[in-house]
Amino acid sequence: MTIAYDGFGSGSGTGTISFTYTPTAALAGVWAWVVYPSDVNEVSSVTYGGSALTDGASRRSVLAAGEVQSVRGFFLGSSIPAGAQTVEMLVSGATQKKLYLVGLRAGADIEEIDLDIS
Numbered sequence: 001m002t003i004a005y006d007g008f009g010s011g012s013g014t015g016t017i018s019f020t021y022t023p024t025a026a027l028a029g030v031w032a033w034v035v036y037p038s039d040v041n042e043v044s045s046v047t048y049g050g051s052a053l054t055d056g057a058s059r060r061s062v063l064a065a066g067e068v069q070s071v072r073g074f075f076l077g078s079s080i081p082a083g084a085q086t087v088e089m090l091v092s093g094a095t096q097k098k099l100y101l102v103g104l105r106a107g108a109d110i111e112e113i114d115l116d117i118s
Helices: none
Strands: 004-013 016-021 029-036 043-048 054-062 068-076 085-091 097-105
Touching (some): 004 016, 004 085, 016 097, 029 043, 043 068, 043 097
Antiparallel strands (some): 016 085, 029 068, 029 097
């Protein structure tokens, strides 16, 4: 089975972060990454069209200036709602978070085998 890139969407802020993603065709999966400057998990949930994405992996890095940067990965690979959908992330903490989403097309549902953020 071939997996193809559909498109990209993003949003940023604090509290509830949302944007609309409009796929070019039916999606087989969505990947999302959240980036924020903290080593504490400040992400409560990520949803696509009301469907919860699974929290897959996280990575904490210390940058050259001693600042901490975290990345959390999320995935949804079945029962993807059709058409334009709201992507929503609930976060805590006062620092701004960035949410990046990639839509994926395929002939059937897809599954995440390993999400290694390193």
